[in-house]
Amino acid sequence: MTSKLEVTSELLLKYPFTKEAKAILRNENKTLKEVLLNYPEIIGKVREKIFSVLHGGRAYFREEEKNYLDFLSYPLVLAVIYKVNDENLLLKFAVAESKRLFLKLMNEREEIVLKMANETFNLPVLRDQETNWGEKFIAKKYYVPMEKYLAYSKKFRDTSWKLINRNLMKGFVELNKRELIRLISEAYKVKIIEGERNVEVPKELETLVSELKEKIAREKFLKGAKHFIKRDKSLPPCIQELLEKAKKGFDLSHVERLVIATFLLNRGYDIEETVKVFSELPDFSEEKTRYQVEHLSGLKGSKTKYSPPSCETLKAYGICRKDESCKNVKHPLQYK
Amino acid sequence: MNGEKKLIKKFFHEYFKKNKKLIKYPDEIERREFGFTFYQKPGMYRHISFNSLKELTEFLEWNTPINSHYSSAFFKNPAEREMEKKGWIGAEIVFDIDADHLSIPKDAFSFTWKCNKCGESGFGRKEKCSSCGSYSTSLVFWPNTKNLREAKKEAEKVLFNFLMEDFGLNEKDLLVNFSGQRGYHIHLKKKSFYKLKQKERREILDYLKGVGWKYDLWFRKRGEVVYGPGVFDPGWKGIIARSYSELLSRKEKLTELEISKRKIEEMREKSSLIKNNLQEKPAIWSNESFKLTKKEIGKIVESLLRKNRCSIDETVALDLKKLIRIPNTLHGKTGFQVKTVQIEDLDMFNPLKEAVLETDESVKIKTGIIPEIDLKGEKIGPYKFEEVEVPLSTAVLFILKGEAKLSEPRN
Ligand code: SF4
Ligand SMILES: [Zn+2]
Numbered sequence: 043m044t045s046k047l048e049v050t051s052e053l054l055l056k057y058p059f060t061k062e063a064k065a066i067l068r069n070e071n072k073t074l075k076e077v078l079l080n081y082p083e084i085i086g087k088v089r090e091k092i093f094s095v096l097h098g099g100r101a102y103f104r105e106e107e108k109n110y111l112d113f114l115s116y117p118l119v120l121a122v123i124y125k126v127n128d129e130n131l132l133l134k135f136a137v138a139e140s141k142r143l144f145l146k147l148m149n150e151r152e153e154i155v156l157k158m159a160n161e162t163f164n165l166p167v168l169r170d171q172e173t174n175w176g177e178k179f180i181a182k183k184y185y186v187p188m189e190k191y192l193a194y195s196k197k198f199r200d201t202s203w204k205l206i207n208r209n210l211m212k213g214f215v216e217l218n219k220r221e222l223i224r225l226i227s228e229a230y231k232v233k234i235i236e237g238e239r240n241v242e243v244p245k246e247l248e249t250l251v252s253e254l255k256e257k258i259a260r261e262k263f264l265k266g267a268k269h270f271i272k273r274d275k276s277l278p279p280c281i282q283e284l285l286e287k288a289k290k291g292f293d294l295s296h297v298e299r300l301v302i303a304t305f306l307l308n309r310g311y312d313i314e315e316t317v318k319v320f321s322e323l324p325d326f327s328e329e330k331t332r333y334q335v336e337h338l339s340g341l342k343g344s345k346t347k348y349s350p351p352s353c354e355t356l357k358a359y360g361i362c363r364k365d366e367s368c369k370n371v372k373h374p375l376q377y378k
Numbered sequence: 379m380n381g382e383k384k385l386i387k388k389f390f391h392e393y394f395k396k397n398k399k400l401i402k403y404p405d406e407i408e409r410r411e412f413g414f415t416f417y418q419k420p421g422m423y424r425h426i427s428f429n430s431l432k433e434l435t436e437f438l439e440w441n442t443p444i445n446s447h448y449s450s451a452f453f454k455n456p457a458e459r460e461m462e463k464k465g466w467i468g469a470e471i472v473f474d475i476d477a478d479h480l481s482i483p484k485d486a487f488s489f490t491w492k493c494n495k496c497g498e499s500g501f502g503r504k505e506k507c508s509s510c511g512s513y514s515t516s517l518v519f520w521p522n523t524k525n526l527r528e529a530k531k532e533a534e535k536v537l538f539n540f541l542m543e544d545f546g547l548n549e550k551d552l553l554v555n556f557s558g559q560r561g562y563h564i565h566l567k568k569k570s571f572y573k574l575k576q577k578e579r580r581e582i583l584d585y586l587k588g589v590g591w592k593y594d595l596w597f598r599k600r601g602e603v604v605y606g607p608g609v610f611d612p613g614w615k616g617i618i619a620r621s622y623s624e625l626l627s628r629k630e631k632l633t634e635l636e637i638s639k640r641k642i643e644e645m646r647e648k649s650s651l652i653k654n655n656l657q658e659k660p661a662i663w664s665n666e667s668f669k670l671t672k673k674e675i676g677k678i679v680e681s682l683l684r685k686n687r688c689s690i691d692e693t694v695a696l697d698l699k700k701l702i703r704i705p706n707t708l709h710g711k712t713g714f715q716v717k718t719v720q721i722e723d724l725d726m727f728n729p730l731k732e733a734v735l736e737t738d739e740s741v742k743i744k745t746g747i748i749p750e751i752d753l754k755g756e757k758i759g760p761y762k763f764e765e766v767e768v769p770l771s772t773a774v775l776f777i778l779k780g781e782a783k784l785s786e787p788r789n
Pocket of ligand 1: 278279280281352353354356357361362363364368371372373
């Protein structure tokens with residue numbers, strides 16, 4: 043379909059996921075291990091890239107990749123991300139990469155775009171130079187097989203992608219340049235997400251893998267905690283304020299922590315949920331907190347389940363925030 | 379074994395014995411799951427697999443299932459019971475066109491009813507028993523030339539307007555079967571479609587059903603002129619424009635468009651002008667000499683979509699592991715052949731002639747309630763508790779419907 047193309051190495055540096063780029067990597071550097079051996083500074087590069095993906099992908103997105111080190115780091119970044127095995131991180135990476143590819147291809151030569159579609163994404167594209175639709179309608183048209191179109195466009199929500207709104211003839215869907223490139227970028231996203239995940243990660247990058255795993259686990263944990271506080275509306279004002287403080291990461295006093303934990307446990311929250319409430323505290327240690335909460339719940343130590351202090355005691359500690367809703371309440375657990 | 383059961387078993391056995399060569403499908407047989415039902419045995423026996431067509435045809439001959447199904451899907455381990463263990467590889471897409479789902483007049487159907495409470499029965503569709511007043515009645519569906527003709531028309535529409543034209547499929551990508559009772563199955567056998575999952579299949583179905591069009595994507599306003607679909611356009615746009623143009627040629631049909639009488643009157647007067655506009659590139663839908671509002675255009679398109687869309691059973695097309703009748707086996711409620719029809723023969727195909735087995739034998743039976751049926755070009759019935767002698771295949775149909783018994787025991 044496309045003529046044989048003299049592909050410059052600069053082009054390959056831009057698209058490190060193509061077959062040719064992979065071949066070059068294979069020829070020049072053999073294995074990921076050797077890449078690391080020859081360019082030890084690449085570890086920092088890989089780390090930096092993944093962290094920028096993790097934090098929204100913006101930085102990674104903007105970055106211009108012209109140098110060889112960036113090119114070499116691509117398979118390492120992918121290997122680490124597969125190894126971390128977090129769907130969210132993988133998706134973030136795939137989306138960022140796909141957006142980046144879209145921007146690059148919009149400024150790319152047509153023959154390069156079509157060659158890449160066909161060879162890297164198995165998406166054969168026919169083109170048509172005729173503009174027999176009147177000058178205002180369509181300048182240039184491309185055609186892709188409908189089954190590929192369906193597979194790659196299925197995540198697109200806009201009704202303009204519905205087949206009924208397309209020109210479909212003899213199994214080919216008509217696209218303009220922008221749409222074609224959008225489809226190719228999506229194919230790239232799918233390729234990353236559905237790629238072979240059983241990649242060896244060189245030893246030198248294993249620390250990065252575990253660092254990422256821990257970070258992601260912790261972030262998930264924190265998210266869970268934020269989620270949970272919102273859902274309970276029947277909290278007395280004193281407790282509400284304490285939870286608010288906990289959420290914001292205030293350094294709570296021992297008594298304050300005790301009040302929260304005993305209150306929640308007596309209201310039927312489980313250990314896990316109660317521990318999560320403290321996860322934003324500056325000195326938070328999951329292990330320690332769990333131990334204390336278990337103790338208060340009667341699971342450990344004295345085997346007695348502790349109750350929160352009475353309103354009077356709370357007043358003495360300056361924790362009470364009595365308002366109208368507290369009418370006749372003598373003990374926070376009475377609050378409805 | 380009672381006489382009827384013997385007769386049914388023998389009928390199916392003989393058929394499978396003599397017609398092994400007709401059973402050529404499914405392909406990649408070792409990747410398919412099979413499921414069968416047997417006469418007067420409840421439930422379906424499924425999760426069965428075969429290594430070759432020979433194994434399958436021998437199974438059919440010796441076990442005489444009355445309904446034989448295979449999975450449209452290909453599995454790594456088709457005989458496993460749990461889906462995860464089966465290992466889905468891909469699946470044909472099968473379009474089920476059933477007279478039941480078409481909007482055709484009720485008199486194109488033949489029913490008899492039976493009261494589940496007192497056993498009373500009669501012709502037609504009845505929800506309330508005329509004898510005891512119970513609402514627990516069951517309907518017996520009888521083959522009927524009229525609704526089968528409608529189902530065939532629908533199948534032809536799906537094939538010719540959509541699958542072959544828009545999807546570009548040819549005869550070797552498609553397999554068409556009479557379903558054995560009231561419709562047709564169209565199998566899409568093109569390998570590159572097998573991997574498509576539910577979402578993509580839903581989109582194909584939406585296309586065939588004419589779902590999801592958007593005005594702004596079909597029409598553009600430039601000054602006073604509204605440009606839109608033209609008769610030379612591909613896909614749905616072309617179908618709509620041509621259908622519109624056709625109505626304009628047969629002016630009495632214009633009332634099918636749900637717009638005001640006054641507007642239809644104007645359309646009649648200006649029909650040749652409007653038709654010419656539809657041939658422009660881009661086609662013109664509204665201009666100074668014939669004005670349509672956005673709302674009117676919307677109504678016209680909607681009416682034409684309704685007229686041209688396909689009626690296809692959704693569950694069959696979307697189910698990635700659906701069991702489908704094996705082509706050229708027999709249907710357990712009729713004894714008719716689930717006959718493969720060549721696309722070029724579809725036009726002349728009459729299932730009540732060609733899918734009814736040829737038999738020399740005739741059988742004496744006592745009937746229940748049976749409406750008039752056109753079988754093999756002859757009118758049979760109606761019968762109401764009569765003793766008659768009919769061809770074997772007719773007797774089989776009546777027995778399978780539960781509306782006949784043998785007059786005398788046979789061997
Ligand atoms: S007054 Fe008592 S019940 Fe009301 S908020 Fe303060 S402590 Fe809780
Ligand atoms: Zn009754």
